[in-house]
Amino acid sequence: MAPPTQPLSINQGTLREQYDFRGFVEACVRNGITAISPWRDKVAACGLQEAARLIKDHNLRVSGYCRGGLFPAATAAERQAIIDDNKRMIDEAALLGCECIVLIGGALPKGSRDLRGAHTMVADGLAAILPHARAAKVPLAMEPLHPMYAGDRACVNTLAHALDLCDALGNGLGVAVDVYHVWWDPDIERQIARAGPRILGFHVCDWLTPTRDMLLDRGMMGDGVIDIPYFRGHVEKAGYNGCIEAEIFSAANWWKKPGDEVIRTCIERYRTVC
Amino acid sequence: MAPPTQPLSINQGTLREQYDFRGFVEACVRNGITAISPWRDKVAACGLQEAARLIKDHNLRVSGYCRGGLFPAATAAERQAIIDDNKRMIDEAALLGCECIVLIGGALPKGSRDLRGAHTMVADGLAAILPHARAAKVPLAMEPLHPMYAGDRACVNTLAHALDLCDALGNGLGVAVDVYHVWWDPDIERQIARAGPRILGFHVCDWLTPTRDMLLDRGMMGDGVIDIPYFRGHVEKAGYNGCIEAEIFSAANWWKKPGDEVIRTCIERYRTVC
Numbered sequence: 001m002a003p004p005t006q007p008l009s010i011n012q013g014t015l016r017e018q019y020d021f022r023g024f025v026e027a028c029v030r031n032g033i034t035a036i037s038p039w040r041d042k043v044a045a046c047g048l049q050e051a052a053r054l055i056k057d058h059n060l061r062v063s064g065y066c067r068g069g070l071f072p073a074a075t076a077a078e079r080q081a082i083i084d085d086n087k088r089m090i091d092e093a094a095l096l097g098c099e100c101i102v103l104i105g106g107a108l109p110k111g112s113r114d115l116r117g118a119h120t121m122v123a124d125g126l127a128a129i130l131p132h133a134r135a136a137k138v139p140l141a142m143e144p145l146h147p148m149y150a151g152d153r154a155c156v157n158t159l160a161h162a163l164d165l166c167d168a169l170g171n172g173l174g175v176a177v178d179v180y181h182v183w184w185d186p187d188i189e190r191q192i193a194r195a196g197p198r199i200l201g202f203h204v205c206d207w208l209t210p211t212r213d214m215l216l217d218r219g220m221m222g223d224g225v226i227d228i229p230y231f232r233g234h235v236e237k238a239g240y241n242g243c244i245e246a247e248i249f250s251a252a253n254w255w256k257k258p259g260d261e262v263i264r265t266c267i268e269r270y271r272t273v274c
Numbered sequence: 275m276a277p278p279t280q281p282l283s284i285n286q287g288t289l290r291e292q293y294d295f296r297g298f299v300e301a302c303v304r305n306g307i308t309a310i311s312p313w314r315d316k317v318a319a320c321g322l323q324e325a326a327r328l329i330k331d332h333n334l335r336v337s338g339y340c341r342g343g344l345f346p347a348a349t350a351a352e353r354q355a356i357i358d359d360n361k362r363m364i365d366e367a368a369l370l371g372c373e374c375i376v377l378i379g380g381a382l383p384k385g386s387r388d389l390r391g392a393h394t395m396v397a398d399g400l401a402a403i404l405p406h407a408r409a410a411k412v413p414l415a416m417e418p419l420h421p422m423y424a425g426d427r428a429c430v431n432t433l434a435h436a437l438d439l440c441d442a443l444g445n446g447l448g449v450a451v452d453v454y455h456v457w458w459d460p461d462i463e464r465q466i467a468r469a470g471p472r473i474l475g476f477h478v479c480d481w482l483t484p485t486r487d488m489l490l491d492r493g494m495m496g497d498g499v500i501d502i503p504y505f506r507g508h509v510e511k512a513g514y515n516g517c518i519e520a521e522i523f524s525a526a527n528w529w530k531k532p533g534d535e536v537i538r539t540c541i542e543r544y545r546t547v548c
Binding site for chain 1: 381386387389393420421422425429431432435438457458459483484485488498500501
């Protein structure tokens with residue numbers, strides 16, 4: 001398969017331990033990176049206006065803004081507070097010029113075993129923020145996370161489920177496809193085709209065997225068992241022509257290396273194994 | 275929901291560290307357990323004939339035999355050796371009087387990223403052993419494992435995929451439904467209904483949050499986030515009336531406790547939270 005033609009974007013989670021927002025932007029720029037995906041806590045620490053200025057000064061594309069959603073909660077008041085916070089995030093994304101906001105499902109409320117109830121809370125939360133997102137012209141990308149996160153992080157775990165939400169809620173809602181979360185899915189080809197123009201983001205990293213930590217042991221592209229070109233081929237066939245975003249949470253390995261080395265490795269792997 | 279009426283079976287994996295096969299049988303019997311699910315390595319260590327005698331002497335029901343399958347491999351010779359070994363396992367299961375053999379998909383061959391190719395090897399392996407299983411009157415139960423095992427343990431990860439294999443291969447092949455592996459699946463109700471009489475086993479344990487080890491940190495029923503009665507209700511509605519099998523791999527907790535305490539806890543939780 002030919003190397004990618006769409007730009008590499010670096011997700012700030014890949015360099016979480018090395019840099020604050022300014023340092024992250026400067027490291028990306030000095031290594032020739034033209035697109036980034038910031039995390040909200042890092043933007044807040046930098047200051048929203050300053051972050052927007054840095055992005056503009058360096059003419060950076062912003063492939064996504066991480067991360068919103070997380071709608072399920074035990075009480076109506078908590079759920080409303082989450083909805084309000086998601087609306088603020090939409091305003092931030094508009095100011096930063098983000099191509100989409102990445103949303104995840106959220107954990108089961110404490111003490112709850114009602115997964116189907118949590119699914120309903122996700123649908124209700126999305127419905128509550130979609131008018132605000134449409135008005136702000138910020139597309140929402142529901143990212144299904146790996147099923148191992150269903151209990152304590154994200155209760156939307158298949159692309160089929162994310163697309164069912166899109167079907168139900170309509171314009172303004174799409175999906176992010178992260179190979180780490182969907183690579184195991186025997187139905188993924190069909191679901192990517194079904195997604196079509198609703199694919200708003202494409203994220204890459206790799207699944208290591210063994211995986212030593214369920215959250216923070218993602219691999220660099222090429223170091224694991226995921227056939228990344230297979231997925232890129234299918235999202236491109238479905239019409240996706242946005243950035244290829246490297247998002248690698250790796251507490252014991254890549255977060256401990258110099259940031260420039262991590263970025264250079266991402267670039268090399270983007271060219272050779274994605 | 276009313277307590278279960280079908281018998282509790284204890285999977286030997288629940289007491290892996292406490293007992294050899296004889297000790298396991300004796301512990302189950304003295305605690306009033308009437309059904310077990312042995313592991314092949316423990317049976318081999320005991321001696322097949324001696325294991326069969328113990329089962330017969332104690333009039334035990336054998337809800338399943340763990341575990342076969344694991345078909346993908348790099349070479350045709352390796353794949354044939356695996357098929358031959360599965361046939362030997364079928365003969366053992368017939369001698370032991372097992373109600374089914376539990377099969378899992380197996381890992382990607384070393385160095386492979388071809389998940390779809392591994393899926394084909396699973397289908398081919400099943401097709402190769404099914405005539406032998408039918409002749410021996412030993413039903414095969416394909417157990418989809420949680421997607422977090424797709425790379426290094428079991429590449430069949432949804433009940434839908436397991437049932438597609440059943441549809442393709444026909445009589446003699448069914449499924450085992452383990453709540454640990456399927457609880458996250460938004461499509462599970464529909465798939466359990468689709469499975470109908472092909473459900474050959476129903477396994478219970480619980481999903482802990484957080485889960486500290488991807489293989490050996492399963493929870494005792496009631497200690498996690500799985501709504502077990504929801505699943506029992508659906509498999510019963512689909513027509514399942516076999517054993518409820520407790521299978522808990524718990525290296526840091528239950529494997530360290532006295533076996534009688536573990537069995538008594540299984541019985542109490544079977545009555546109260548399953």
